[in-house]
Amino acid sequence: MGKLDQELLRGGINRRQFLEFCGAMVATLALPARYVPRVAEALTTATRLPLVWLEFQDCAGDTESFLRASQPSIDELLLETISLDYHETLMVAAGAHAGENLWTTIDQYSGKYICIVEGAIPTADGGIYCTVRGRTALSMAQAVCGQARATIAVGSCACDGGIAAAAPNPTGAVGVGEAMPGLSELVCLPGCPANVVNLTATLVYLLTFDEFPSLDQYGRPRFAYGQLIHDQCERRKFYDQGRFVREWGDQGHQRGWCLYKMGCKGPETHHNCPSVLWNQGTSWPVGVGHGCIGCTEPNFWDRHSSLYQAMEDTGSDEDLPASKRGGRGRGRG
Ligand code: SF4
Ligand code: F3S
16 A cells, blocks of 8 residues: 555545546546546555745735645645645744755755745845745745756746736746746646646646646646636626626626626636636636636736726737736746
């Protein structure tokens, strides 16, 4: 029996539930069902994957997303058991002791660990707007990501600066890819916050196939960011019929009609939240009656600052300064 099996049993999760989890991961990754045994085998026999989680200029929403379960979920047990060595917000150690943990992990697993970055990296005035134990976020990211096997940017702040980089961006906040253009491998999981299901699925893919899944031009895994919200939306039939909500609480809203006229950005937003959902599969923003604000697209805070205005009434990328058009992390695809 592998370490993960033991941890799952200790967490009250039986083999059948574990296989259901593997099935859900295979479905999220858009792989054929025949991969379920392979994923299960990889997860139970995988060698340890050290993982370091850095947190910079952000609201900790991605960490909150990671901790969303009221009881330990398989995602959490998986991340904790096979990986999580250092997480500034969650770890018990503090101060100099926490710093020692970080640098020991990096020395011990140089070239083997995965660095997860949450939050933007401020670059103005020598990066002084975010420091950890007296060291700037930029300097820490360079040291830690530079020796990692790969870096995963979680949340929009880490991917392109997010809300910290919204105009006028006084701290010079940027995403990981812009802060460190020489990084060899970078995967971006934007979202405000990112959905932990997609982080787990990315790591499951890595453990199973020893490589990252295919990425788009912004460094986003295609399995999670390959389709428009609009094309997966349960309200799409009403869009096609021209049945729109025109006022919060009106008859159309009560009947679940399309939210396009209320500012929904689903027609230009790529994400799998209509299928993976949030809060342990409970629902998603459009499902509960609020339009998509486009949180997975580059520079969405600036592009969609009129959150409740219909897209036809708002500008698009051309309204942004050239430096802010589409500038997310680098991908292979
Ligand atoms: Fe498209 Fe949004 Fe209408 Fe859904 S609610 S059909 S995503 S415009
Ligand atoms: Fe974000 Fe839109 Fe989904 S706002 S969480 S991509 S519905």
